[in-house]
Amino acid sequence: MKSDVKNADAGSWDKVIRARSGWFDIHPGELWRYRDLIGLFVWRDFVSIYKQTILGPLWYLIQPLLTTLVFTVIFGTVAHLPTDGLPPFLFYLSGVIAWKYFADCLITTSNTFVGNAHIFGKVYFPRLTVPVSVIISNLIAFGVQFLLFLAFFVYYWSTGSALHPQPALLLLPFLVLQMAVLGLGFGLIVSSLTTRYRDLTHLVGFGVQLWMFATPVVYPASSLPERWRWLMSWNPMAPVIEAFRYAFLGTGSINLQSWLISCASTACVLVAGIVLFSRMEKTFMDTV
Amino acid sequence: MSDTVIQVENLWKEYRLGAISHHTLSRDLQSWWARVRGKDDPNSPLASRSPSGAAATSDDRFWALRDVSFEIKKGDIFGIIGRNGAGKSTLLKVLSQVTNPTRGCVRYRGNIASLLEVGTGFHPELSGRENIFLNGAILGMSKADIRTKLDEIVAFAEVEKFLDTPVKRYSSGMYVRLAFAVAAHLEPDILIVDEVLAVGDAQFQQKCLGKMEDVSAKEGRTVLFVSHNMGAVLSLCNKGIVLSAGEISHLGAIQEVVSSYNGFLLNSELSVENCSRRGGSGGISITRIWITDARGRKTNSATSTEELTLNLEARVDQLYQQNQPVVVGFGVDSLHGQRLFTCISTRGKEITTGGERLAVRCTLPSLPLVNDKYWISASVSFHNDTLDYVEHCEYLEIAHDDASFTRGWEPGHGYVDVPYRFEVADV
Numbered sequence: 041m042k043s044d045v046k047n048a049d050a051g052s053w054d055k056v057i058r059a060r061s062g063w064f065d066i067h068p069g070e071l072w073r074y075r076d077l078i079g080l081f082v083w084r085d086f087v088s089i090y091k092q093t094i095l096g097p098l099w100y101l102i103q104p105l106l107t108t109l110v111f112t113v114i115f116g117t118v119a120h121l122p123t124d125g126l127p128p129f130l131f132y133l134s135g136v137i138a139w140k141y142f143a144d145c146l147i148t149t150s151n152t153f154v155g156n157a158h159i160f161g162k163v164y165f166p167r168l169t170v171p172v173s174v175i176i177s178n179l180i181a182f183g184v185q186f187l188l189f190l191a192f193f194v195y196y197w198s199t200g201s202a203l204h205p206q207p208a209l210l211l212l213p214f215l216v217l218q219m220a221v222l223g224l225g226f227g228l229i230v231s232s233l234t235t236r237y238r239d240l241t242h243l244v245g246f247g248v249q250l251w252m253f254a255t256p257v258v259y260p261a262s263s264l265p266e267r268w269r270w271l272m273s274w275n276p277m278a279p280v281i282e283a284f285r286y287a288f289l290g291t292g293s294i295n296l297q298s299w300l301i302s303c304a305s306t307a308c309v310l311v312a313g314i315v316l317f318s319r320m321e322k323t324f325m326d327t328v
Numbered sequence: 329m330s331d332t333v334i335q336v337e338n339l340w341k342e343y344r345l346g347a348i349s350h351h352t353l354s355r356d357l358q359s360w361w362a363r364v365r366g367k368d369d370p371n372s373p374l375a376s377r378s379p380s381g382a383a384a385t386s387d388d389r390f391w392a393l394r395d396v397s398f399e400i401k402k403g404d405i406f407g408i409i410g411r412n413g414a415g416k417s418t419l420l421k422v423l424s425q426v427t428n429p430t431r432g433c434v435r436y437r438g439n440i441a442s443l444l445e446v447g448t449g450f451h452p453e454l455s456g457r458e459n460i461f462l463n464g465a466i467l468g469m470s471k472a473d474i475r476t477k478l479d480e481i482v483a484f485a486e487v488e489k490f491l492d493t494p495v496k497r498y499s500s501g502m503y504v505r506l507a508f509a510v511a512a513h514l515e516p517d518i519l520i521v522d523e524v525l526a527v528g529d530a531q532f533q534q535k536c537l538g539k540m541e542d543v544s545a546k547e548g549r550t551v552l553f554v555s556h557n558m559g560a561v562l563s564l565c566n567k568g569i570v571l572s573a574g575e576i577s578h579l580g581a582i583q584e585v586v587s588s589y590n591g592f593l594l595n596s597e598l599s600v601e602n603c604s605r606r607g608g609s610g611g612i613s614i615t616r617i618w619i620t621d622a623r624g625r626k627t628n629s630a631t632s633t634e635e636l637t638l639n640l641e642a643r644v645d646q647l648y649q650q651n652q653p654v655v656v657g658f659g660v661d662s663l664h665g666q667r668l669f670t671c672i673s674t675r676g677k678e679i680t681t682g683g684e685r686l687a688v689r690c691t692l693p694s695l696p697l698v699n700d701k702y703w704i705s706a707s708v709s710f711h712n713d714t715l716d717y718v719e720h721c722e723y724l725e726i727a728h729d730d731a732s733f734t735r736g737w738e739p740g741h742g743y744v745d746v747p748y749r750f751e752v753a754d755v
Contacts, residue, residue, distance in 0.1 A: 052437065053335075053435040053436060053437060054436055054437050054438060054439070055435070055436045055440075056433055056434070056435050056436075057422070057425060057428065057429065057433060057434040057435075057436075058428075058429075058433045059340075059428060059429050059430055059431050059432060059433070074465075074468075076465050076469075076470050076471040077465040077466060079471075080461055080462050080465045080471075081462075083458075084451055084454060084458075084462055087453070087454060087458070088451055088453045088454060091453045091494075092453070158448075159448055159449050159466070160426065161421075161426060161444075162426065162442075162444045162445045162448045163424065163426070163442055163444065163445075163448050163449075163466055163467060164424055164425035164426055164442065165466055165468065322427070322428040323427060323428055325421070325426055325427040326343060326344075326427055
């Protein structure tokens with residue numbers, strides 16, 4: 041009798057919290073309802089980072105410029121790494137800003153649980169709002185840096201460098217999305233694991249740096265010996281960087297097959313990340 | 329059935345005290361490698377491994393909530409009381425979805441907002457206005473909602489002039505007022521409040537309590553309220569539960585619940601360790617509080633004219649052992665948690681430490697209180713810094729000498745017996 045009443049009543053509850061809710065307990069609708077919060081997180085990140093700094097948002101430009109300069113001097117002038125016949129500065133700048141977006145997304149996202157434990161322990165909101173806002177605020181930084189790249193691109197083009205923009209430029213939004221999704225996916229996986237293994241927080245920064253050298257950022261994929269090429273097909277970021285360069289500069293060895301593999305693994309990483317993350321978010325307060 | 333807004337059914341929550349994992353990858357790998365080779369896990373406590381190979385035994389487990397079930401109806405102000413560690417905070421965390429239960433389920437109707445802390449997510453670099461938006465959104469408000477209530481929030485918090493100042497420049501009082509103002513203007517169907525009212529000045533606390541009452545009475549919302557302040561619980565709530573060791577020991581109307589809680593406390597072994605609340609920055613820790621009569625015998629009851637002594641013993645850390653001046657206070661509260669008076673050592677002889685133990689006596693020649701039981705609390709502080717504070721760690725029962733005094737007395741009349749004389753005046 042009692043259970044009848046309950047069944048009849050079950051539909052009218054707005055929310056039910058249960059002990060275990062399976063692997064795929066994900067609510068995209070909830071994320072949408074909290075879109076204002078995402079926007080405010082983005083705003084907070086943007087405002088708070090540069091408050092009380094003299095140069096403010098200029099740091100968005102100084103960082104990649106300095107990195108590119110260092111790369112140009114060390115890898116270009118000192119080590120004489122090939123750049124597929126492109127002006128070294130432009131070659132490194134394109135690699136640096138694309139890689140930086142991915143790496144920033146990954147590293148910041150991977151700190152989601154540990155860095156926000158004090159908020160997560162006190163109030164509920166969809167936890168995914170934090171990584172999503174990270175992706176968006178990094179996108180703003182990427183946008184600014186991309187404009188910087190465009191400025192240099194136009195400068196080099198007008199001074200007669202052999203640059204060949206390709207129709208693949210139309211793929212640019214998709215490439216940016218792929219970088220974001222890859223960074224988000226890996227970041228979600230790492231952040232879920234850091235709730236159990238704190239070692240990972242130390243490893244992430246180092247790992248990402250190593251990964252950069254396994255990706256054609258400071259060298260073109262074409263300069264790799266044939267027997268190492270297979271490595272590129274295991275690295276989902278390699279085709280993205282190569283495609284990014286190919287679209288603007290017209291050099292690089294990108295083939296459709298390796299890019300499709302990279303797209304497929306990107307999707308897998310994202311799904312794995314979200315599943316792991318939403319599983320972790322329910323109990324991580326007990327272990328942090 | 330339909331006016332039930334929260335239904336909690338057989339809720340269990342388990343925490344593992346031991347190592348669910350060792351929190352470092354290297355040690356997990358070490359344990360895994362040992363298992364692969366068939367050797368003992370170097371990281372598991374000795375002899376704690378069950379035959380199945382699971383590292384956690386029942387000793388490592390701790391049930392913070394055991395089979396908790398209750399229902400809350402629309403418009404109720406529901407009090408949750410219990411001693412430290414009874415599971416109150418765990419219950420609130422489960423209800424506000426911060427952590428998942430181990431077993432059982434919770435059902436809601438309407439939206440819920442929880443205030444386990446004021447000012448969650450406040451960013452020190454952002455201005456007051458920006459933080460109102462950020463904090464509001466974290467608590468579940470939309471930007472449009474916040475915009476329409478902005479003026480009200482600012483007026484409630486009394487921070488109009490500082491709206492565009494970063495909150496890191498706010499005084500702690502302003503900070504708390506702003507944070508509570510945001511929370512108070514949420515319009516959830518269910519509001520969960522943890523002891524956030526323990527902050528801010530008394531006047532603001534009254535304002536907050538008033539606001540909570542309004543929320544429930546005028547707008548028909550439901551409030552869940554956790555507090556150690558029996559006075560606040562009694563005046564606000566209409567129903568409640570007592571939690572003890574993770575279980576509901578009493579459920580019902582708030583007066584019954586509070587008296588059952590008091591009865592339970594008075595019958596249990598009272599000590600500094602299981603007082604109702606403890607705080608302080610440390611350095612000196614109170615180890616024992618007891619009451620003695622004029623002949624130095626330990627007692628818990630006295631008549632109103634008898635001499636009584638309140639005794640305190642504390643352990644002093646190295647840092648404070650060199651003749652440091654400290655202030656000791658004893659507070660006497662009614663069973664409802666209302667402070668009746670406080671004896672502070674600043675009014676008497678200066679107390680200085682000397683060695684690793686500190687013993688202090690406070691003698692009361694008489695204690696003119698009405699027939700009832702009273703709670704004793706104690707604190708030790710050093711230059712305005714509370715080092716240790718134990719609340720309700722001992723009780724005292726007073727029997728008034730004058731039997732006629734208790735005639736016609738009601739709790740609303742107050743507890744203090746001031747000498748007075750009535751006579752009929754000439755007309």
